[in-house]
Amino acid sequence: MAVAAGGRAETRDPAAGFDRLADRLDNHELAVSGEAQTQRVLAELRAMLPPGDARRELRYRYLYCVLGFGNDVRAGFDYAAQGLADARKAGDAYAEANFQLCRGQYHELATTSSDALADYDAGIAIAGKLGDARLLGDALSLRGGVESLLGEHAKALADFIEAQRLYEGAHRDAAAESNLLNIAIVYRRMGDYAKAHDFLRQARDSAVRRHDIRDQYFAALQLAFLYVEEERADAAVDSARAAVDLAQRLGERGSTGLARLGLAYALNAQRGYAQALAVLKQAEADFAAVSDRSEGDMLDLNYGIAYAGLGQYERAIKMLDAAEGKLRNTNNMRYREMLYATRASVYEAMHKPAAALADYKRAMTMRETMHRMGRTQYGTWMSYQFDSQRRELENRRLIAEAALKEQRVKALERVRNWQAATLLFATLLVALLVVFVWRQHRQSRRLRRMALTDALTGIANRRQIENTLHEHVAAARQNRRPLAVLTLDVDHFKRINDTWGHQIGDDVLCCIVHACQQALRKDDALGRIGGEEFMVVLPGTSPDAAAHVAERLRASVEALDLGDIARGLKATVSIGVADLLPDDDVEMLILRADAALYRAKREGRNRVEIDAGADDAAGSQAHAAAAPVALFGNGPR
Ligand SMILES: Nc1nc2c(ncn2[C@@H]2O[C@H](COP(=O)(O)OP(=O)(O)OP(=O)(O)O)[C@@H](O)[C@H]2O)c(=O)[nH]1
Structure with a gap:
């Protein structure tokens, strides 16, 4: 028997110990049987009751009310009535409901069933208001018991089944399993023996599993009654004898009396009248011992x-x-x-x-009334079942609808997530594409620039400067504006290379380009057309102005300080100047500039020569020396 509910933990915290033990009693988890054991548990509970704790004291009192009086109906009833008054005064609705249930049980024992019903109804109302599933389950179960006894089987069954639902929902296994007995009894009384057997079997098996002697005893006694009604008297006697044994193990005279009464009932059904009489005498003695006249x-x-x-x-x-x-x-x-x-x-x-x-x-008359009632009960029960089935269907429909809604919401969420992911992916793709296109564009611009740029000096290469020249020639013709071209060649560059090396030669070329760029206007274009040869296009420039530009370039190069590159290093350039004549094409213009350049070289270098017209060009083509037209000539010094 699992009654050693107290322990060291409870000694340390009596309130917690009290609550734990009270919970177990409330939840029917503690199988308390026998006068002595009941008193022991109640004393243990009392010992843990914290002094001055009004709420717990009322709790202790309603548990005492239910457990402490055995068959002393009068004392129990008075105790319940007092508790009820005190709970109301204290405004403790929970205790009030429990005292209602307790008083109902004493009304039941005093066979004043309608008063018991009133108490249970009140308890159910309070439990419902409190929303306390345990209390409501217990109250429904108690009311079902009275209804069952009064022949209101359908109502009883409805209450028991509702209580069962609450017990199972709250995982109160012990209470749920005990309640199976109640359901079995109603089915027996309604004449549905198959169902009665089914529930009794479940109840008995569970009681055996839980080592709950009291529930085993109840199950055995109920089985005996069931067998009598099925006219299986021998089986009824066996089961009733088993109930007597179990009641004796419980050590309760009242229960033993009930079991013996059941045995006598079974013996009468078996026509064992003499034995029945003997057993009835024992039962009478049992009831007398506990003053039970019920x-x-x-x-x-x-x-x-x-x-x-x-x-x-x-x-x-x-x-x-x-x-x-x-x-x-x-x-x-x-x-x-x-x-x-x-x-x-x-x-x-x-x-x-x-x-x-x-x-x-x-x-x-009784039989007919019972049949009539039976039919009514059956009808009521069917309509209850119909209602609860309808409720269940409605619940299922609502649950299904909620599930469908949830599914839809989830599907929508999934679609939205996919959309977001797709959008993100598309954005990333577009961004990647933009980056890719931009890089391609930059690359192609770089390649184009490289294709049109001289790698060493960074100025236009031959192709680019010739393109520029073509554009400017076309524009000059269209706008009737002058245009001049200079061709520029570094003097004795081979010597520089030979003396200081190719790298120094490169550096000299860069310095010359830089110097020329400094000396030119924004609209002028400079390009490298060969190793050490350059071309300058001077749009809107008259021949005189071009000659001045050329001289400026020449002087800038001559003035270059190349001492940083190599000691004693000097560089000069020779420049040929040609302006655009009405009959000129681009090649002709270049030829004439080249011819002037050739002349500058020939005349001693580091000088500017102006194109002398078509003859000069022809002369240049023929590599023949023409009359020098030196405008600015410094010559080698
Ligand atoms: N360092 C360097 N040298 C170059 C480059 N391109 C051409 N050259 C050299 O420039 C030299 C040109 O020599 P030439 O054509 O004989 O003419 P020059 O020595 O300048 O003599 P003149 O033009 O008659 O004054 C050659 O030795 C080429 O190898 C270049 O990019 N860098």
């Missing part, structure tokens, strides 16, 4: 049946009359029908046909 009607009825069976008619009539008086208060038709049928047969045997007939009629 089973008086059933004792009398079974005594009556046993005496009738043994042919002791007078005694039988006496007991049956006594039972009739007691049973009239209860609404139990089955037992009353049994009573009238038994008494009718006794009267018949006693040759009292009128009395026998009257009782037969009563028995018939």
Whole structure:
């Protein structure tokens, strides 16, 4: 028995220990059986109750109310009533509901079922308001018990099944499994024996698994009743005997009395009347020992049946009359029908046909009423089932709709995610493309520039300067503007190379280009047309101005300080100047400039020679010396 609920942890924190033990009792997790054990657990709970803790004290009191009074109905009832008043005064709705349930149980024991129902209804209302599933489950289960007893099987079944749902939802396995018994009882009373067997089996198996002797005892007793109703008397007797054994193991006289009463009932069904009488006497003693008078009607009825069976008619009539008086208060038709049928047969045997007939009629009335009620119950139960099935269908529909909605939302989210990803991907692609195109463009510009640029000096190469010249010639013709061309050649460059090396030669070329660029205007174009040969295009420049530009270039080069490159290094250039004549094409213009240059070389270099016209060009072509037209000539010094 798992009752050692206290421990070192609880000693350290009594409030937590109290709560834990109270929870276990509330949740029916602690199988408390027997007077002594119950008192021990209650004392343990009391010891952990923190002083001055009003809420916990009320909790202790309602647990005591339920567990502490055994069959002392009066004391239990008074205790419950006091607790109820105190809970209300303290505004503790939870405790109030529990005291309602406790008082209901004492009403039940006092066989005042309608008062019990009122208490349970009140408890259910409070539990519902509090939204407390445990309390509501317990209250429904208790109310179902009373309804079942009153023959309101459909209502009872609805309450038990709702309680079962709550228990299972809250994972209160012990309570859920005990409740299976209640469901089984209702099915038995409704005559659905197959279902009753099914639930009893489940309840018994679970009780065995949980080592719960009390539930095992209940299951055995209920099975005995079920067998009697199925007219399987032998099996009923066996099961009732097992119930007696279990009740004795529980050590509760009240339970033993109930089990023996059940055994007597089964023995009567088996026609073992003498044995039934003996067992009834034991049961009577058991009930007397705990001052339980609640089973008086059933004792009398079974005594009556046993005496009738043994042919002791007078005694039988006496007991049956006594039972009739007691049973009239209860609404139990089955037992009353049994009573009238038994008494009718006794009267018949006693040759009292009128009395026998009257009782037969009563028995018939009971039977018909039961059948009628049975049909109503069945109808009610069917409509309850229909309603709950409809509710369930509705719930399923709502759940399915919610799931569908969620699916749609998820699908939409997926589409949106895909869209975002695609957009991102497309953006990245576009960005990559832009970068790629830009790089391609830059590359092609670089290549184009390289194709048109002289690698050493960075100025236009031959192709580029000739293109420029073509454009300027066309523009000059169109605008009737002058144009001049200079060709420029470094003097004795071979010597520079030979003396200082090719690298120095390169540096000299760069310095000369730089000097020329400095000496030219923005619109003038400078290009390298050969190793050490350059061309300058001077748009809008008259021959005189061109001669001046050429001289400026020459002087700039001559003035170059190349001492940094190599000591004693000097460079000069010779320049030929030609201006655009009306009949000139580009080649002719260049030829004439070249001719002038040739003359400058010939005349001693480091000088500027102006083209002397078509003759000069022809002369140049023929490599013949023409008359020098030196404008500016410094000559080698
Ligand atoms: N360092 C260097 N030398 C070059 C380059 N291009 C051509 N040359 C050299 O320039 C020299 C030109 O020599 P020539 O044509 O005999 O003429 P020059 O020595 O300048 O004599 P004149 O023109 O008659 O004054 C050759 O030795 C070429 O090899 C170049 O890019 N760099």
